[in-house]
Amino acid sequence: MAKVSLIAKLPTKPGKRDELVAAFGPMMAAVNEEAGTEVYILNLDNGDENVAWVYELYTDADAMGLHGGSEAMAALFASIGDLLDGAPDLIMATPVSGKGL
DSSP states (O other): OOOEEEEEEEEBOTTOHHHHHHHTHHHHHHHTTOTTEEEEEEEEOSSOTTEEEEEEEESSHHHHHHHHTSHHHHHHHHHHTTTBSSOOEEEEEOOOSOTTO
């Protein structure tokens, strides 16, 4: 199976981005234990103080599915729901070329 990636744009309510970063703490600990999660990076948008991005890379679609259905993911969504200013924009992709693939 091919590797899969996801890029998520997380729009936060004004002034809530730091709280969003803090809420990701338990998720970061959890992804370190997920065998199929190769990369999981929380990024802060340099041009918009109310946006964060998550880049995720998985060994395959099954690994992404396990991550998406994990207790850590459910807990994360429960903790950030009030911090978001709208739904996350999720972009699913198949990486085909690049360093580290």
